[in-house]
Amino acid sequence: MRLEAKKAPGLAQAILYPAGAIFATLVIASVLVTLAGASPFDVFYLVLKGAAGSQFAIIETLTRATPLIFTGLAVAVAFRAKLWNIGAEAQLYVGGVVTVVLGTGTLQLPAAILMPVIIACVLLGGALLLLGPAFLKIRFGVDEVVTTLLLNFIVLLFVSMLLEGVLKDPMGLGWPQSKRVIAEAQLPRLITGKRLHFGFVLALAAAFITWFIMKKSVLGYEMRAVGHNPEAAGFAGIPVRKVLIKTALLSGGLAALAGYSEVAGLKGNLTLDLSPGFGYTGIVVAMLAMLNPLGVVASAIFIAGIFVGADAMSRATGVPSYIAQVMVATALLTMVTAIMLSRYRIRWR
Amino acid sequence: MEPRHSAGAEPVLRLDGITITFGDLVANDDISFDLSKGEIVALLGENGAGKTTLMNILFGHYVADTGTVEAFGTRLPPGDPAAALQAGIGMVHQHFTLADQLTVLENIILGTESLFAPGQQRRAAREKIRRLSADFGLEVDTDALISDLSVGERQRVEILKALYRDVRILILDEPTAVLTPSETEALFRTLKKLVEKGLSIIFISHKLYEVLAISDRILVLRGGRLAGTLQSAGTNRAELAALMVGDKVEETEFTSGSPGGTVFCLKNITTLHRPGRPALQDVSLDLRAGEITGLAGVSGNGQATLSAIIEGRETPQQGGIEIEGMSVRQWSPRAALGRNIGRIPEDRHAIGMIDDMNIVENVISEAYASPRFARYGILDMKAGRAFAEEIIRDYDVKCPSPDIRARLLSGGNMQKLILGRALDGDPGIILANQPTRGLDIGAVSYVHKRLIEARDRGAAILLISEDLDEVRALSDRIVVISKGRLSEPSGRGELSVRELGELMAGHGFADEGSHAA
Numbered sequence: 001m002r003l004e005a006k007k008a009p010g011l012a013q014a015i016l017y018p019a020g021a022i023f024a025t026l027v028i029a030s031v032l033v034t035l036a037g038a039s040p041f042d043v044f045y046l047v048l049k050g051a052a053g054s055q056f057a058i059i060e061t062l063t064r065a066t067p068l069i070f071t072g073l074a075v076a077v078a079f080r081a082k083l084w085n086i087g088a089e090a091q092l093y094v095g096g097v098v099t100v101v102l103g104t105g106t107l108q109l110p111a112a113i114l115m116p117v118i119i120a121c122v123l124l125g126g127a128l129l130l131l132g133p134a135f136l137k138i139r140f141g142v143d144e145v146v147t148t149l150l151l152n153f154i155v156l157l158f159v160s161m162l163l164e165g166v167l168k169d170p171m172g173l174g175w176p177q178s179k180r181v182i183a184e185a186q187l188p189r190l191i192t193g194k195r196l197h198f199g200f201v202l203a204l205a206a207a208f209i210t211w212f213i214m215k216k217s218v219l220g221y222e223m224r225a226v227g228h229n230p231e232a233a234g235f236a237g238i239p240v241r242k243v244l245i246k247t248a249l250l251s252g253g254l255a256a257l258a259g260y261s262e263v264a265g266l267k268g269n270l271t272l273d274l275s276p277g278f279g280y281t282g283i284v285v286a287m288l289a290m291l292n293p294l295g296v297v298a299s300a301i302f303i304a305g306i307f308v309g310a311d312a313m314s315r316a317t318g319v320p321s322y323i324a325q326v327m328v329a330t331a332l333l334t335m336v337t338a339i340m341l342s343r344y345r346i347r348w349r
Numbered sequence: 350m351e352p353r354h355s356a357g358a359e360p361v362l363r364l365d366g367i368t369i370t371f372g373d374l375v376a377n378d379d380i381s382f383d384l385s386k387g388e389i390v391a392l393l394g395e396n397g398a399g400k401t402t403l404m405n406i407l408f409g410h411y412v413a414d415t416g417t418v419e420a421f422g423t424r425l426p427p428g429d430p431a432a433a434l435q436a437g438i439g440m441v442h443q444h445f446t447l448a449d450q451l452t453v454l455e456n457i458i459l460g461t462e463s464l465f466a467p468g469q470q471r472r473a474a475r476e477k478i479r480r481l482s483a484d485f486g487l488e489v490d491t492d493a494l495i496s497d498l499s500v501g502e503r504q505r506v507e508i509l510k511a512l513y514r515d516v517r518i519l520i521l522d523e524p525t526a527v528l529t530p531s532e533t534e535a536l537f538r539t540l541k542k543l544v545e546k547g548l549s550i551i552f553i554s555h556k557l558y559e560v561l562a563i564s565d566r567i568l569v570l571r572g573g574r575l576a577g578t579l580q581s582a583g584t585n586r587a588e589l590a591a592l593m594v595g596d597k598v599e600e601t602e603f604t605s606g607s608p609g610g611t612v613f614c615l616k617n618i619t620t621l622h623r624p625g626r627p628a629l630q631d632v633s634l635d636l637r638a639g640e641i642t643g644l645a646g647v648s649g650n651g652q653a654t655l656s657a658i659i660e661g662r663e664t665p666q667q668g669g670i671e672i673e674g675m676s677v678r679q680w681s682p683r684a685a686l687g688r689n690i691g692r693i694p695e696d697r698h699a700i701g702m703i704d705d706m707n708i709v710e711n712v713i714s715e716a717y718a719s720p721r722f723a724r725y726g727i728l729d730m731k732a733g734r735a736f737a738e739e740i741i742r743d744y745d746v747k748c749p750s751p752d753i754r755a756r757l758l759s760g761g762n763m764q765k766l767i768l769g770r771a772l773d774g775d776p777g778i779i780l781a782n783q784p785t786r787g788l789d790i791g792a793v794s795y796v797h798k799r800l801i802e803a804r805d806r807g808a809a810i811l812l813i814s815e816d817l818d819e820v821r822a823l824s825d826r827i828v829v830i831s832k833g834r835l836s837e838p839s840g841r842g843e844l845s846v847r848e849l850g851e852l853m854a855g856h857g858f859a860d861e862g863s864h865a866a
């Protein structure tokens with residue numbers, strides 16, 4: 001068995017391969033569904049209905065997709081430069097912490113000033129968190145997979161400490177939760193009375209800006225070059241270390257925005273269950289999008305749909321909603337396989 | 350039909366009608382030959398002629414589209430390397446396959462016995478190796494670590510490894526590429542002894558004089574086809590060269606340069622020793638405008654380090670660089686580019702090009718941030734594309750479009766792109782490290798022509814090559830590198846091949862021994 005390089009995939013293939021991966025995922029998931037005693041077709045229909053079958057479902061899916069777009073972008077940017085940021089979860093929580101530190105009345109400013117200030121500080125917070133692992137990688141060759149992954153636990157425990165201590169809401173009846181953000185810091189709802197908020201618009205804007213940076217800018221070129229071949233990039237005079245630092249700053253900042261948008265747009269305060277693994281799911285989102293920032297939007301909505309739909313399906317059929325987790329994890333594996341197949345042809349000889 | 354080999358004995362190996370294609374490339378096209386007992390057959394051909402592919406088929410690493418391999422009268426199952434080994438076929442690869450941190454003995458028996466062999470077996474193995482090395486003149490200390498051995502000794506270990514497995518057919522892939530002339534002679538003596546004992550040998554090379562010296566019969570491969578089979582006794586270099594290249598070779602016309610002032614200067618450079626790379630010891634070198642300085646030497650004697658320093662990828666621990674008489678402080682690839690140094694790196698795939706990026710992205714890589722290709726942090730892909738098209742046109746690069754990934758280009762076309770990128774803006778200093786390795790003859794003479802053109806418009810060129818013929822053909826001045834030291838420069842034609850060979854082997858250095866401390 002040998003691998004042969006293929007021509008770069010065209011647009012049709014860029015859609016075909018993720019579609020194939022998703023199809024394979026459904027096939028694998030249907031085995032589990034059958035084992036759980038339900039009909040795969042019923043289950044998938046109910047998932048689809050739960051994700052997109054009504055206005056409520058669609059709004060819920062887009063709301064759930066919002067943090068996934070941010071973490072997906074964070075991962076896509078980092079992975080493009082082969083900086084393996086597994087720590088979007090931690091950066092997300094840092095974004096949440098910064099939001100409640102500044103947004104719960106500490107700063108009394110009009111919304112038009114307060115929001116940009118908070119967003120800037122959130123970006124900075126997430127960026128600084130990833131700077132540490134990036135520095136250790138560049139200076140001492142410490143594997144960033146390990147450092148960023150472990151930082152997730154450290155930061156979560158740190159947030160837990162804050163919520164039991166200085167950030168604890170005195171009016172919170174003893175629950176480990178922060179005070180609520182003031183009205184000036186809140187992201188407005190897009191539709192009155194519905195959960196979808198302005199964070200979704202920010203996510204779309206972030207996706208477009210990230211796409212522009214990756215595709216058109218000098219920095220994006222440098223990041224791609226470093227990601228493909230750091231040796232050759234260095235030979236050509238590309239400052240590899242600086243590029244990695246810039247990548248880390250961008251990636252960490254994007255992930256932190258997920259925390260900001262969840263706190264300021266949806267939850268209103270910081271709790272320990274702010275993220276049910278949005279940071280990790282961002283990896284699947286990015287891979288499914290083949291690291292394309294615009295594709296991240298589509299894949300985030302898709303993944304969010306699976307989660308939202310699975311909840312609805314589970315209530316109707318009794319098949320555990322964990323099937324969503326299995327599907328998302330399987331999708332990562334099938335997608336990685338599909339990406340390889342899009343670049344190489346297998347010759348069985 | 351070409352004359353068959355004289356011996357009437359049954360062939361030990363027979364390849365029949367081997368054809369294999371990779372995509373559009375026909376790597377081997379209907380190749381048939383056989384090998385007799387006690388015969389040395391040379392497989393001669395340019396890089397890319399299909400020699401290595403053919404051997405990979407023989408070995409079961411690749412499966413041919415059509416054709417069969419027979420050893421000792423039995424057909425080998427395709428795609429089964431174990432069967433080839435079982436049949437007594439052994440190979441010494443161009444790049445050795447030895448574990449550096451194990452001893453010679455351990456390397457030789459590796460894979461032939463269980464990990465928990467009792468001492469008794471070890472003793473038997475040691476005895477067998479001792480006998481083999483005595484029989485064939487392959488002296489080597491069985492208890493030495495591989496990392497302590499010279500290249501020539503490592504090759505002996507590889508040959509012993511094959512003999513230890515009782516091979517009857519030995520294949521050597523470019524065995525002399527890493528050897529000095531005297532080591533080559535020792536190898537040839539060993540090979541003669543091996544065939545006297547009844548082994549058969551396939552000797553792969555692209556060096557004409559070598560195949561004439563060692564083989565009984567020569568198979569010439571060209572573009573994947575068997576261009577001819579000749580008895581070594583009845584042929585000569587000219588005939589072989591013509592067969593190998595096909596159409597008439599356009600020898601690069603050499604005219605002497607007219608050297609100007611020194612523009613680039615390495616002063617007493619010393620580097621630290623690192624595994625696999627000898628340290629440079631007090632290396633000084635001047636490059637003059639309008640002159641090609643050739644650096645000859647056996648692979649792995651410090652060329653890589655020297656090249657990395659000039660490319661800007663490394664900063665020497667001691668000594669300095671002077672450009673146009675000014676001492677250089679900050680040194681990096683970008684600084685080197687800023688000083689107008691055109692660089693053709695040794696390894697096209699590893700550092701010369703980014704294989705997975707397209708041609709446009711690759712040709713702008715050394716100047717992407719300049720106003721020519723970027724404004725306000727945004728790339729001007731139109732300008733990049735125009736530049737790529739210019740190189741493709743001027744350097745005759747064969748590619749369907751500038752949007753394809755560099756990986757899909759042939760070695761020669763990739764090298765032309767690198768050449769176009771390096772020579773853009775008429776650099777005053779040019780480093781060409783192995784600029785023609787792996788290229789076909791047409792591309793080689795093209796590269797040579799471009800280098801001479803660059804010299805004639807006043808560039809100072811350092812040509813690093815392991816091919817002594819190339820260095821001699823192109824250089825106004827030759828310097829030899831051995832174990833990290835440079836010889837005194839000699840003028841064109843001043844030293845014979847023999848004398849250069851002595852220098853390459855490390856003899857005759859003025860400062861021999863004085864830097865040992």
